[in-house]
Amino acid sequence: MVTSVDVAKLAKVSRATVSAVINRNRYVSKELEKRVLNAIKKLNYKPNAIARSLKTKYTKTIGLVIPNIGSPFFSFLVEGIESFSNKNGYNIILCNSDENSEKERDILDVLLGKSVDGLIMIPTGSKNKDYIFKNVIKSKKPIVFLDREINGIEADVVVSENIVGAYETTNFLFKNGYKNIAIITHSEDITPGKKRLEGYIKSLKENKIEIKEEYIKSGGFSSKEGYLNCEDIFRESKIKPDSIIVASSHLELIGVLNYLDDHNIKIPKDIGLIGFDDLPWVRYLNPPLTVNTVPMFEMGNKAAELVIDKIESKKHYNNKPNKISFKRKLIIRNSTNIIY
Amino acid sequence: MVTSVDVAKLAKVSRATVSAVINRNRYVSKELEKRVLNAIKKLNYKPNAIARSLKTKYTKTIGLVIPNIGSPFFSFLVEGIESFSNKNGYNIILCNSDENSEKERDILDVLLGKSVDGLIMIPTGSKNKDYIFKNVIKSKKPIVFLDREINGIEADVVVSENIVGAYETTNFLFKNGYKNIAIITHSEDITPGKKRLEGYIKSLKENKIEIKEEYIKSGGFSSKEGYLNCEDIFRESKIKPDSIIVASSHLELIGVLNYLDDHNIKIPKDIGLIGFDDLPWVRYLNPPLTVNTVPMFEMGNKAAELVIDKIESKKHYNNKPNKISFKRKLIIRNSTNIIY
């Protein structure tokens, strides 16, 4: 391995000078600079980031904890995060918590041990609240929560207008004549799930529609669970739903599609369907799916911007946390009818 | 920051002993071990991985270079990689080359500087061949190429049976009566593109079908390019294709879907369509799409297994490279007819 010592020797300068020309943090004469640069080139010298980090305490890496890398919604967020981070000289260490809070804690341990400069996480829920408070917040390690929050933790947050989004979606259905509106959301421990349910209920109340337990299913992420949730709705309800809002993951949506298909329930003829998040393929479903969506790449970008800001401007450190909330938008396609 | 010195003091032992109980690499009496463990707990001590890496030369991280994180095919690969890596105590640094070879080189520079223990990459093409040879292969840094290879570089490789896959897909179409089969692939600098084209041509030759330039389009990744490629095929061909194999990305597939939709060309009535890679939603397209596919998660897993093997068993180091090739499989759904 070629080190700064080798460069210094070849250029006949001190290691301090080598360091100075690399980091441009103190004056070096043209003459010496040239010699150093030449030596660097000749030796194909690359500074060792590990050694630098040990000294400076900065690793130029951000830890990223995601519940499911394979999920396209998350991977668009990751794309946004990676993009902004890379442009600003940061790398990301990507970890998959698999919606499992124990795995999540282990990941956090490792990430903290590797001295990431900051963290972005989409938490699995609130189970690690105390751990995070003790090991991240208290130690002033910058963190931003993305898409999902943890109640009671004061930190930067980038989310979307889940209440309004679900409220408007439900209203839209109501205005088109739907009266028996079912919803499938995340479990309530996941903030978007809780908030979307809140928006749904708000709309129902305002529109004076009775709220029925059997129309509300939550929990699960897989398409199997989507299938089962849908099945439960149909089995438990005397009056079958005339529409379903799938306000959880794309996999649950696929499960619902699967159930409807298996039972020959046609969209939108027999049932209206609205999904959440406009993934590239949903407009090519049969029929093209109406969705309530949010700019995913931009959300990721923003999260990265916030951590990096915090990492680099310790002075602002005691400011109160940033809460960014992205507007959601209903994209109307052909998966619902006007039925009145 | 609490260091091993603090622990040593509190436990009244030497730092070597602290290190030994953490790494379990030399005998420590029960008595001392207990004192150390207690001190660690009391101080909430976490070993500093940076310092350890500086000493040991191992970072327990793998660099991962992907052309497009947002692409579900790649993100399933990443999921497999992350899963295997994490189980074995490795983290991954994820970088997006954006199908851009210059960005790719910069990424490699940074990753190497951060002393990753090994690399997994899906190369953008062969432009960085010399760079990789000089900075990775020659320095014996373990690397495995995933999904795409670089010709002339001797390294581990995890790919799929692209020639056979495209060959069988084309044969299937032929057997069902299709005679005017078009194909859209990656550019030829990307090995799967080259090989899929090879398989397609092999089938055509065997079936004594004339090979027409205007039925073959390659290049691009976006849905816009898919749209344009499809448009070109229709514009340039006197006899319109009766079927299209979309052997590139899911985004190009979406572009093709979009073109066909815009021109009211119905699948499979007016045209047969076969895609590559069985993403969760393709069976819910209209109509359910026939695809030639490969187990993505498993491919990622295997790639991780190979790098880690190489990282950890330096002794085998001069073995000849592993070439793993995953079988592809045709999943027949309803996007083609039997037309004879």
Add this chain to the structure above:
DNA sequence: ATGAAAGCGCTAACAC
């Protein structure tokens, strides 16, 4: 304007 040297937190060779 540049060099010498200390020290970041850890591991491991050596000493006892």
Add this chain to the structure above:
DNA sequence: GTGTTAGCGCTTTCAT
């Protein structure tokens, strides 16, 4: 069986 200490490659303070 355990402690002492050098040193990983870098940055940065201090001295000149």
